[in-house]
Amino acid sequence: MRSVAIINQKGGVGKTTTTVNLGAALARSGSRVLLVDLDPQGHLGLHLGVDVPEGEPTIYDVLTDELPLRQAIVSAGDRLDVLPSNIDLAAAESELVSVLGREVLLRDALEQVASGYDMVLIDCPPSLGVLTINALVAASEVLIPLQAQFFALQGFSKLLDKTVRLVRQRINPALEVLGVILCMHEKQTRLSGEVVEDIRGFLEASRGEPVAWANAKVYDICVRRNVKLAEATSFGQSVLDYAPKSNGAQDYLDLAVEIFGAGASS
Amino acid sequence: MRSVAIINQKGGVGKTTTTVNLGAALARSGSRVLLVDLDPQGHLGLHLGVDVPEGEPTIYDVLTDELPLRQAIVSAGDRLDVLPSNIDLAAAESELVSVLGREVLLRDALEQVASGYDMVLIDCPPSLGVLTINALVAASEVLIPLQAQFFALQGFSKLLDKTVRLVRQRINPALEVLGVILCMHEKQTRLSGEVVEDIRGFLEASRGEPVAWANAKVYDICVRRNVKLAEATSFGQSVLDYAPKSNGAQDYLDLAVEIFGAGASS
Numbered sequence: 368m369r370s371v372a373i374i375n376q377k378g379g380v381g382k383t384t385t386t387v388n389l390g391a392a393l394a395r396s397g398s399r400v401l402l403v404d405l406d407p408q409g410h411l412g413l414h415l416g417v418d419v420p421e422g423e424p425t426i427y428d429v430l431t432d433e434l435p436l437r438q439a440i441v442s443a444g445d446r447l448d449v450l451p452s453n454i455d456l457a458a459a460e461s462e463l464v465s466v467l468g469r470e471v472l473l474r475d476a477l478e479q480v481a482s483g484y485d486m487v488l489i490d491c492p493p494s495l496g497v498l499t500i501n502a503l504v505a506a507s508e509v510l511i512p513l514q515a516q517f518f519a520l521q522g523f524s525k526l527l528d529k530t531v532r533l534v535r536q537r538i539n540p541a542l543e544v545l546g547v548i549l550c551m552h553e554k555q556t557r558l559s560g561e562v563v564e565d566i567r568g569f570l571e572a573s574r575g576e577p578v579a580w581a582n583a584k585v586y587d588i589c590v591r592r593n594v595k596l597a598e599a600t601s602f603g604q605s606v607l608d609y610a611p612k613s614n615g616a617q618d619y620l621d622l623a624v625e626i627f628g629a630g631a632s633s
Numbered sequence: 634m635r636s637v638a639i640i641n642q643k644g645g646v647g648k649t650t651t652t653v654n655l656g657a658a659l660a661r662s663g664s665r666v667l668l669v670d671l672d673p674q675g676h677l678g679l680h681l682g683v684d685v686p687e688g689e690p691t692i693y694d695v696l697t698d699e700l701p702l703r704q705a706i707v708s709a710g711d712r713l714d715v716l717p718s719n720i721d722l723a724a725a726e727s728e729l730v731s732v733l734g735r736e737v738l739l740r741d742a743l744e745q746v747a748s749g750y751d752m753v754l755i756d757c758p759p760s761l762g763v764l765t766i767n768a769l770v771a772a773s774e775v776l777i778p779l780q781a782q783f784f785a786l787q788g789f790s791k792l793l794d795k796t797v798r799l800v801r802q803r804i805n806p807a808l809e810v811l812g813v814i815l816c817m818h819e820k821q822t823r824l825s826g827e828v829v830e831d832i833r834g835f836l837e838a839s840r841g842e843p844v845a846w847a848n849a850k851v852y853d854i855c856v857r858r859n860v861k862l863a864e865a866t867s868f869g870q871s872v873l874d875y876a877p878k879s880n881g882a883q884d885y886l887d888l889a890v891e892i893f894g895a896g897a898s899s
């Protein structure tokens with residue numbers, strides 16, 4: 368079971384959209400995929416038509432009450448399962464503050480289903496708190512969706528130099544950053560060009576260093592701004608189902624191939 | 634001193650951009666304005682060229698260490714001051730968990746400078762935790778920037794029905810929602826039209842109810858997507874200084890007039 372965390376503490380950069388559509392692309396090409404929602408806003412589930420009322424089992428109960436993980440999993444399509452969240456999870460940040468081993472709870476819970484999936488994608492909230500730390504500890508790899516605007520570089524270096532580095536140093540030495548996905552990309556603007564250049568420069572300066580991002584790259588396939596990606600969420604579908612001929616669908620299919628290899632194409 | 638909280642738990646919808654540019658518009662028209670950054674990512678300060686190294690006084694020290702508020706304030710232009718944050722503030726959510734009166738810390742601190750400002754705008758992080766609660770308790774009014782996409786309605790009703798309602802009921806009975814600002818708006822898409830209609834419907838259904846949003850409206854002035862708004866941040870300026878003739882500048886000047894009245898125009 369390969370596990371990948373989808374991380375960026377900046378809000379609204381495309382983490383959930385990327386988790387859903389990469390997951391759908393991988394499921395379509397034959398992988399058994401589990402999507403884990405670590406955001407109390409529960410958007411990953413909603414994106415695929417899965418809405419869990421308060422009080423119903425979610426990842427919250429898995430993390431705070433040792434609920435068997437299988438009991439919170441919901442099917443979202445062929446070979447595509449979701450471990451949803453809802454607002455109950457908002458309490459987790461404070462409830463887990465003094466729990467022993469609070470950073471390893473997700474990793475340990477996922478081991479219960481490891482044989483059932485080829486790929487686990489973990490969608491994170493826009494913060495670097497205990498939920499995101501759980502993702503970085505449970506995952507072997509990291510993808511960073513990023514919108515090429517000014518705040519991207521500052522947040523990016525903070526995410527890597529502080530959070531990723533410490534998790535790798537203290538808890539998960541195998542953690543590796545696969546790369547950066549340019550989301551909602553507008554290639555033609557000078558601002559996006561400058562930001563992408565800065566990100567590439569940061570990564571190139573770390574080649575050969577003993578850091579988690581030594582081999583990370585900015586993927587060539589960018590996800591262009593496409594209204595079909597936004598519309599798909601209101602129909603509770605991945606863009607592959609909602610608008611299979613759209614640029615949004617094509618970009619995510621191509622991106623899945625670039626990141627995960629030939630097996631990921633439909 | 635009038636205090637307004639700028640709130641939306643959804644990430645990347647334009648909270649910081651709105652706080653900075655409405656604040657700049659009000660300062661230009663003669664108001665003495667304080668912008669408060671409650672987001673550990675510190676983007677409000679960065680947006681205006683104010684970057685506080687870790688360990689330097691910020692809102693974190695005001696909230697957790699009773700630092701006099703004045704000592705953390707920085708000037709960002711004529712009649713425009715900033716109370717910045719930085720990553721130190723990320724610790725506040727867990728540190729404040731068991732502090733007596735943890736929701737009123739910002740309100741009490743702001744009273745130290747009340748006579749020095751006409752308007753305080755409080756920029757919130759993308760969450761409904763203790764920092765955002767402090768904003769809702771310190772403020773008399775709320776503005777909700779919103780991107781007209783699927784998740785907007787679900788997050789909007791949760792923000793109002795849960796968080797705003799409880800704060801008004803238990804701690805701040807004067808709290809009032811002024812309205813919704815459509816940010817990064819793309820008027821021509823069917824999706825945005827449907828979302829705006831849903832938001833208007835929600836608000837109209839609450840007319841005459843004893844709720845904080847009984848008189849809230851969706852403002853007629855929308856902030857259109859405009860690359861100048863994104864570029865301004867990389868120059869550490871408001872869009873009024875960076876690109877005074879742009880649509881972004883015009884939209885925020887017009888919006889300041891619509892929300893706060895004739896005195897807010899330059």
Ligand SMILES: Nc1ncnc2c1ncn2[C@@H]1O[C@H](COP(=O)(O)OP(=O)(O)OP(=O)(O)O)[C@@H](O)[C@H]1O
Pocket residue numbers: 377378379380381382383384385406410491492493550551552590591592593594595596597598600643644645759782783784
């Ligand atoms: N390439 C795109 N083109 C158009 N709209 C997009 C694109 N990618 C994402 N969106 C829309 O932008 C909004 C934000 O995207 P998304 O929710 O995936 O970001 P996020 O990083 O998960 O946000 P959060 O930080 O709140 O979790 C959503 O409404 C989504 O439908």
Ligand SMILES: Nc1ncnc2c1ncn2[C@@H]1O[C@H](COP(=O)(O)OP(=O)(O)OP(=O)(O)O)[C@@H](O)[C@H]1O
Pocket residue numbers: 377378379493516517518643644645646647648649650651672676757758759816817818856857858859860861862863864866
């Ligand atoms: N109308 C607009 N047109 C183009 N870009 C915009 C517009 N409004 C904001 N932006 C850009 O979009 C990004 C997100 O905006 P902003 O940081 O204001 O959102 P936010 O709600 O404060 O995000 P967060 O939830 O992370 O605090 C920023 O890079 C900003 O420069």
Ligand SMILES: [Mg+2]
Pocket residue numbers: 382383384406410490491492
């Ligand atoms: Mg998300």
Ligand SMILES: [Mg+2]
Pocket residue numbers: 648649650672676756757758
């Ligand atoms: Mg912000």
